[in-house]
Amino acid sequence: MENTDRTSALLERFVPQMTRSTRLEKILVIVCGLLFIWGLYAFVLQVAKGHSITGMRDNVVWGIYIVNFIFFIGISYAGALISGILYLLKVEWRKPIIRIAEIITVISTILGPIYILLCMGRLDRLDHLLIYGRIQSPITWDVIAITTYLIGSMIFLFLATVPDFAILRDSNNPMLGKWRKRFYRFFAIGYDNSEKQRRLLKQGTTIVSIVIIPLAVLVHSVLSWIFGMTLRPGWHSTIFAPYFVVAAVYSGTGVLIIAMWAFRKFYHLEDYLKEIHFKYLGIILLVLGALYGYFTFSEYLTGWYGSEKWELHLIYKLFDRNEFGPMFVYAAFIGVLVPILIIAIPKTRTINGITIASAVVVTAMWVKRYIIIIPTLQTPLLPMQDSRADYVHYSITWVEWALTFSGIAVFFLFFYFSSKFVPIIPISEHVESDDPEPGSSLNKNLNNQ
Amino acid sequence: MSNLHKFCKRKSWFLIMTLTFLLLFNCRIGLTSNNYQDESKASPDFTFTCIQNEKEFILRTKISYWTGERDLMVGGAMVVFTNQISDESRILTTIPTDMNGEAVFRIAKKSDKLINEEGNFTFGSIFEGNQDYESAEDYTMLRSLNMHMDFLELESDKKIVVEAYEIDQNGDRIPLDAMDIYFFVPRSFSLLPVGDGWFENGSAQADFPTTLPGDSLGNLTIIAKIEDHELYGNVEAVAVKEWGLARPPVIIQKRRGLGDTDAPLWMVYTLLILLSAVWFHYLYVFYLMIKIKRLRRN
Structure with a gap:
């Protein structure tokens, strides 16, 4: 693949960032590594001593492991829907952000299911899931759907990265060592940007982007059906599938904005990740926030108005300030109204403002998953056999916190190491772009508006 | 005479007023001191019942609290069941209330240690209170039948x-x-x-x-x-x-239901069709990748 002057200029810009690490990056890697080791220690302890060292008991059998699982699968929507839809619609401003979105998808789809394994006791019987799994069970559907989705996301990321691998393979930049060259040669699959290859690659990417969108919707629908197919208060709801999908895209967009802000700040990508990208994604976030708020209102209004005994019992717990009240207020009110207000008011619709709104969204969505799972499990339909406080009320232990923070650390580490192998901004997209200066045409559009 | 009468009348009024005031004030002090309650704690509804059958006494305590809107069952409250013989009270057991606010204790009738000289059984149930609720207790005396x-x-x-x-x-x-x-x-x-x-x-x-x-x-x-x-x-x-009408067991002939070992056929077909559709596209994309690689070689 012939490297033009423009390609060389882009390589000069991105190769140092890929091959060198700043002091801040090294500190971040060490901190994340230590968190990972802490999580590993907690995991060993959990395997050795059993789940009694977690807060999970006979009644509250799912804790923050499942919260984290839903959370990570939720943020995987960033790539699937944002980049998939934007790719199909040929939206020009997607180009600098799709790589970040796709990496988020793959990492979070790998990390999410690991929390299922942490939640399960007797990992030595893991094969039973495949041997004795029943097709009627939503959990089996979930395993199948997530595996298929992960493979699809990896193919999508890979296809979008092939041209960049080819550029890096053919680069004469001395900073790229021999082993890197071998790596890029293998993953470039002989791509040299010929007319026919370009056509085939585009065909493949289009196919996967079409497949991945309904698949992503299905994955989160199936995830919601794990809850919705039961007759438990707060879970048995017909709108749970679309509610989960909207909440997932909402949190996925939030994580995407935060990741963009971080890379822009630390890799100095101000020329590529411009204010307009944040504003466009901010508007998507606003629409999703309104939609999520509508679903939330509809869900709780129906439950409260119906006055079914157990449903009402659960809702009182959610409204009770001594139980889940503060969490409910954060997830249902602050997590919706604050981001909407920040983005709606022109004065606060800045890069930092939108990133703060995204941070509120992401944390609120984590809390939302918590108040979906825990209060329902604390409201059993049959009397509890053991009514000791630690059996009735779930409390998170340090082991669960360690594994949660460890997961977040691994997410950062995956992201960091990914950015060391592929440019975080797709070079090939910018080489092919008619826009001489990245994002300049967008700015013109904005100014015209 | 009339002055003296007036004075006496005035003085008696004064005395009556003073005594009334003192009485009321005293009563008020008495009321506040006797009925002093910790306002931060709620007073629960406490019900203690004892049911006997041929073999045992079943002691049941229920603790709830009326919030003004609904009955809140007090779970996890420690209830002490006691037995009194003469003036001596002894603890039988301590049981926490369950989610329905109930603590139940069963004790065999044949134990001679439970009965007093008059042939009475006296049981008590004591809730000593906790950070949210005030203490409560109740006793019952009965004979074995x-x-x-x-x-x-x-x-x-x-x-x-x-x-x-x-x-x-x-x-x-x-x-x-x-x-x-x-x-x-x-x-x-x-x-x-x-x-x-x-x-x-x-x-x-x-x-x-x-x-x-x-x-x-x-x-x-x-x-x-x-x-x-x-x-x-x-x-x-x-x-x-055997005084009821015998109901023959309902034999469900339908197989391939959600609770069966075999999934409903429509579900199997749907899953196969969906998975085949997705995986066919994945395989086709793999084929495209191989084609891209071959073009380079050529």
């Missing part, structure tokens, strides 16, 4: 005959007299009343309906209850009798 059911079938009629008597300290039977008894059959959600009777000289009887559905063998659980007797409290006797 033996009650058992017999069943008579006269042609198409069915009768339940109940005998109830107390055995005194000399071993003599004292029959129960002039008391109501009620009969029930447990159904899915509550006890169905099926008849009642009146004790005369230790015996009561009632007709039993012949049209009640039973289990697959026609078995029915029959409960006889004496409620709130001044000496014996609540007494129960339970027996199982």
Whole structure:
């Protein structure tokens, strides 16, 4: 693949960032590594001593492991829907952000299911899931759907990265060592940007982007059906599938904005990740926030108005300030109204403002998953056999916190190491772009508006 | 005279007023000191009942709290069950209330250590309070009553005959007299009343309906209850009798349901079609990748 002057200029810009690490990056890697080791220690302890060292008991059998699982699968929507839809619609401003979105998808789809394994006791019987799994069970559907989705996301990321691998393979930049060259040669699959290859690659990417969108919707629908197919208060709801999908895209967009802000700040990508990208994604976030708020209102209004005994019992717990009240207020009110207000008011619709709104969204969505799972499990339909406080009320232990923070650390580490192998901004997209200066045409559009 | 009278009248009014004031003030002080309550704690509704059957006493305590809108069952409250003999009180057990605010303790009747010299059993239930609720306690005294059911079938009629008597300290039977008894059959959600009777000289009887559905063998659980007797409290006797209409077991021929080992066929086909569609596209994309690689070689 012939490297033009423009390609060389882009390589000069991105190769140092890929091959060198700043002091801040090294500190971040060490901190994340230590968190990972802490999580590993907690995991060993959990395997050795059993789940009694977690807060999970006979009644509250799912804790923050499942919260984290839903959370990570939720943020995987960033790539699937944002980049998939934007790719199909040929939206020009997607180009600098799709790589970040796709990496988020793959990492979070790998990390999410690991929390299922942490939640399960007797990992030595893991094969039973495949041997004795029943097709009627939503959990089996979930395993199948997530595996298929992960493979699809990896193919999508890979296809979008092939041209960049080819550029890096053919680069004469001395900073790229021999082993890197071998790596890029293998993953470039002989791509040299010929007319026919370009056509085939585009065909493949289009196919996967079409497949991945309904698949992503299905994955989160199936995830919601794990809850919705039961007759438990707060879970048995017909709108749970679309509610989960909207909440997932909402949190996925939030994580995407935060990741963009971080890379822009630390890799100095101000020329590529411009204010307009944040504003466009901010508007998507606003629409999703309104939609999520509508679903939330509809869900709780129906439950409260119906006055079914157990449903009402659960809702009182959610409204009770001594139980889940503060969490409910954060997830249902602050997590919706604050981001909407920040983005709606022109004065606060800045890069930092939108990133703060995204941070509120992401944390609120984590809390939302918590108040979906825990209060329902604390409201059993049959009397509890053991009514000791630690059996009735779930409390998170340090082991669960360690594994949660460890997961977040691994997410950062995956992201960091990914950015060391592929440019975080797709070079090939910018080489092919008619826009001489990245994002300049967008700015013109904005100014015209 | 009239001045003296006026003075006396005025003075007596003054005295009356002063005494009234002092009395009221004193009462007020008395009320506040006697009825001092920690306002941060709620006063729970505390119910203690004791039911006896042929073998055991069932002590049941229920603690709830009326919030103004609904009854809140107080779970996890530690209830101490006690037994009193003469002036001595001893703890039988301590049980936390469950999610429904109930703590239940069963104790065998035959234990001689529970009974006092007069042949009475005295049980107590004490909740010592916690950070949210004030303390509460209740006691009950009762005598042991033996009650058992017999069943008579006269042609198409069915009768339940109940005998109830107390055995005194000399071993003599004292029959129960002039008391109501009620009969029930447990159904899915509550006890169905099926008849009642009146004790005369230790015996009561009632007709039993012949049209009640039973289990697959026609078995029915029959409960006889004496409620709130001044000496014996609540007494129960339970027996199982083949007096119901036998219901043949429902054999579900339908297979491939959600609860079966085999999934419904539509579900299997849907899954296969969806997975095949997705994986066909994945394989096709892999084929495209191989084609891209071959083009380079060529």
